Amino acid sequence: MKFQTILLVIEVGGTLAFAMSGLLEAIRKRMDIVGVFSVAFVSAFGGGTVRDVLLDRRPLFWVQNQEYVWLVIALVVTAPLWVKTFRHRLTENAMEFADACGLGLFAISGASIASAAGMPPLVAVLMGAITAVFGGVSRDVLCNQIPKVYYDHRPYTLCAVVGCAVFLGANAIGVAQQLSMVVGICTATGLRVLAVIFGWKLPAWPLRKG
Amino acid sequence: MKFQTILLVIEVGGTLAFAMSGLLEAIRKRMDIVGVFSVAFVSAFGGGTVRDVLLDRRPLFWVQNQEYVWLVIALVVTAPLWVKTFRHRLTENAMEFADACGLGLFAISGASIASAAGMPPLVAVLMGAITAVFGGVSRDVLCNQIPKVYYDHRPYTLCAVVGCAVFLGANAIGVAQQLSMVVGICTATGLRVLAVIFGWKLPAWPLRKG
Amino acid sequence: MKFQTILLVIEVGGTLAFAMSGLLEAIRKRMDIVGVFSVAFVSAFGGGTVRDVLLDRRPLFWVQNQEYVWLVIALVVTAPLWVKTFRHRLTENAMEFADACGLGLFAISGASIASAAGMPPLVAVLMGAITAVFGGVSRDVLCNQIPKVYYDHRPYTLCAVVGCAVFLGANAIGVAQQLSMVVGICTATGLRVLAVIFGWKLPAWPLRKG
Numbered sequence: 001m002k003f004q005t006i007l008l009v010i011e012v013g014g015t016l017a018f019a020m021s022g023l024l025e026a027i028r029k030r031m032d033i034v035g036v037f038s039v040a041f042v043s044a045f046g047g048g049t050v051r052d053v054l055l056d057r058r059p060l061f062w063v064q065n066q067e068y069v070w071l072v073i074a075l076v077v078t079a080p081l082w083v084k085t086f087r088h089r090l091t092e093n094a095m096e097f098a099d100a101c102g103l104g105l106f107a108i109s110g111a112s113i114a115s116a117a118g119m120p121p122l123v124a125v126l127m128g129a130i131t132a133v134f135g136g137v138s139r140d141v142l143c144n145q146i147p148k149v150y151y152d153h154r155p156y157t158l159c160a161v162v163g164c165a166v167f168l169g170a171n172a173i174g175v176a177q178q179l180s181m182v183v184g185i186c187t188a189t190g191l192r193v194l195a196v197i198f199g200w201k202l203p204a205w206p207l208r209k210g
Numbered sequence: 211m212k213f214q215t216i217l218l219v220i221e222v223g224g225t226l227a228f229a230m231s232g233l234l235e236a237i238r239k240r241m242d243i244v245g246v247f248s249v250a251f252v253s254a255f256g257g258g259t260v261r262d263v264l265l266d267r268r269p270l271f272w273v274q275n276q277e278y279v280w281l282v283i284a285l286v287v288t289a290p291l292w293v294k295t296f297r298h299r300l301t302e303n304a305m306e307f308a309d310a311c312g313l314g315l316f317a318i319s320g321a322s323i324a325s326a327a328g329m330p331p332l333v334a335v336l337m338g339a340i341t342a343v344f345g346g347v348s349r350d351v352l353c354n355q356i357p358k359v360y361y362d363h364r365p366y367t368l369c370a371v372v373g374c375a376v377f378l379g380a381n382a383i384g385v386a387q388q389l390s391m392v393v394g395i396c397t398a399t400g401l402r403v404l405a406v407i408f409g410w411k412l413p414a415w416p417l418r419k420g
Numbered sequence: 421m422k423f424q425t426i427l428l429v430i431e432v433g434g435t436l437a438f439a440m441s442g443l444l445e446a447i448r449k450r451m452d453i454v455g456v457f458s459v460a461f462v463s464a465f466g467g468g469t470v471r472d473v474l475l476d477r478r479p480l481f482w483v484q485n486q487e488y489v490w491l492v493i494a495l496v497v498t499a500p501l502w503v504k505t506f507r508h509r510l511t512e513n514a515m516e517f518a519d520a521c522g523l524g525l526f527a528i529s530g531a532s533i534a535s536a537a538g539m540p541p542l543v544a545v546l547m548g549a550i551t552a553v554f555g556g557v558s559r560d561v562l563c564n565q566i567p568k569v570y571y572d573h574r575p576y577t578l579c580a581v582v583g584c585a586v587f588l589g590a591n592a593i594g595v596a597q598q599l600s601m602v603v604g605i606c607t608a609t610g611l612r613v614l615a616v617i618f619g620w621k622l623p624a625w626p627l628r629k630g
Contacts, residue, residue: 032363034360034367049264123489146451202454242623
C-alpha cells in the first residue's frame with residue numbers, strides 16, 4: 001500500500017468513529033435530525049478541518065474526499081436501524097471504544113501531515129493532538145458542556161501525545177513511514193483502552209496535599 | 211444588475227437580519243454594549259467568515275466591504291431608539307422573520323460563492339448551510355446555550371439546504387444565474403416562514419415508538 | 421531595538437499574561453492537567469491564531485516562535501510551585517492585572533500587524549480587539565460560561581479599542597512606530613487598570629429608564 005492509501009484508510013476510520021461519538025451524544029441531548037447531523041459532522045470533521053486551516057491546506061480533506069461526507073450522512077440516516085443496539089449498558093463502552101480508535105487514527109494522521117508539511121516535532125505533536133481532540137471538544141461545546149477531555153482526569157489527550165511522539169521518534173530513527181504510523185496508532189489507541197479498562201487517573205492540577 | 215451587485219444586496223440584507231437577531235439575543239441576556247456589539251457582529255459575520263476561511267478567500271467579505279461593519283455599528287448604536295418597539299409579543303415574531311430572511315439570503319450567497327469557486331454540488335450545499343447557520347450557532351454558543359437550530363425540531367437548516375439545492379438545480383438546467391438565486395432565496399425563506407406559521411415539526415431522531 | 425524585536429517582546433509578554441489567566445480559570449474549574457494546559461494554550465494563543473487565520477498569515481506566530489509554546493508548557497508544569505501564592509484574596513487581583521497587561525499588549529500587536537498588512541483603520545482596530553479578546557472569550561466558552569467581557573459592564577474591550585485608535589492615530593500624525601506602540605499599549609492597559617480600581621461601569625444596553 002502506498003502512503004496515500006494508508007492516510008485514506010486512517011481518515012475514513014477516524015471519521016466514522018468520531019461521527020458516531022457525536023451522533024450518540026446528540027441523540028442523548030434529544031436533538032433533532034439537523035442537530036444530530038451537525039454534531040456528528042463537527043465531531044468527525046472538526047479536528048481535521050482545524051488542522052487543515054492552521055496548516056493552510058486546501059482543499060479541505062472532506063472537500064477533496066466527498067465520500068467522507070456521504071459516509072456521515074449514511075451513518076445518520078441509518079441510525080434508527082442500529083442505535084437501539086447501543087442503548088442500555090453497551091452505550092458507554094461503545095462510545096469509549098469508538099473514541100479510542102478515532103483518537104489514535106486522527107492523532108497520527110495529524111502529526112504525519114504536519115510533519116510532511118515541514119513542521120518541527122513540537123508543532124507536529126500539537127497538530128496531532130488538535131486533530132484528535134478538537135472534534136470532541138467542539139462536540140461538547142455545541143452540546144453546552146465543558147469538554148469531557150478537560151476534566152475527567154483520565155488520560156486521553158496524553159495518549160494521543162505519546163502516540164505522536166512514538167510515531168515521530170520511530171520515524172526519526174529510520175523506521176519505515178508505514179510501520180511508524182501503525183506503531184504510533186497502536187500506542188495511542190492501546191494506551192487509551194488500557195486507561196479505560198484499568199481506570200488510570202491523572203492527578204488534579206496543581207497537586208494538592210491533604 | 212450585474213452578478214456582483216446582486217451578491218452585494220444579498221450580503222447587506224442577510225448581514226442586517228442576522229446582526230439584529232444577535233443584538234436582540236444579547237440584550238435578552240442583559241449583556242453590556244460590548245457584548246451586544248460582539249454577539250451582533252459574530253451573528254452577522256460568523257457564517258460568512260467561516261465560509262471565506264474554509265474556501266480560503268481573502269480579503270474577508272467584511273474587510274473588503276467595510277460598509278457592513280459600519281452598518282452593524284449603526285444598528286447597535288441606534289438600538290435604544292427602536293428596540294422598545296420589538297418588546298412584548300412582537301419580539302419573537304420579529305426575530306423569526308429576520309432569521310428567515312437571513313437564512314435564505316446567506317444560504318444562497320454561500321452556495322453560489324462555493325459553486326463559483328469550483329466546489330462540487332454537495333460541498334456547495336454544505337457551504338450554503340454553514341454560511342446560513344454558523345452565525346446563529348456561534349451566537350448561541352457565546353450566549354452559553356445549545357444552538358437553537360439543533361433541538362427545536364422545526365425545519366431551519368433543512369430550508370437552507372432545500373433552497374441551495376433548488377438554486378443549484380435551476381442553475382444546472384440552464385436557468386439564468388440571477389433568476390436561480392432569486393428562486394433559491396424565495397424557496398429557503400418561504401419554506402422557513404411556512405414552517406413557523408404552520409408549526410411544522412421534524413421527527414425526533416432516531417424515530418421512537420411508544 | 422528593531423520593530424521585529426518589539427513585536428517579539430510584546431507577544432511574549434501578552435502570551436504569558438493570558439496563559440496565566442487561562443491556567444487560573446481552569447484550576448478554578450478543577451480541570452486535570454490536560455484541561456489546564458489546553459485552556460492556558462487557547463487563552464494565550466487563541467486571539468493571535470484567529471488574527472493570523474483571518475489575515476491569512478502563515479506560519480502561525482506560535483509555530484514560527486516555538487519558544488512561546490515551551491513557555492506555556494513551563495508555566496503549566498511549574499504551576500504547583502507558585503499557584504498557592506495566588507490563592508485567597510490575591511487571585512482576583514492577580515488575574516485582573518495579568519489580563520490588563522495582556523489586553524494592551526495583544527491589542528496593539530494585532531492592530532500593528534493588521535495595519536502592516538495594509539488593512540484600513542477600522543479593520544485594524546477590530547483585529548486588535550479580536551487579538552486581545554478572543555483568547556479570553558475562547559477560555560470562557562471552553563469553561564462553559566458566557567464570556568465575562570460581554571456582561572460584566574466594566575470597560576475591557578473598549579480599552580483595547582481606544583488603545584488601538586490612539587496607536588493608529590499617533591502613527592498617522594507621524595509619531596515613530598515604536599513610540600506609537602508604547603503609547604497605545606499604555607493607554608489600553610492603563611485605562612483598564614483605572615477602570616478596575618475606580619469601578620467604572622458601562623451602561624446597560626439599550627439604555628433603560630426607571
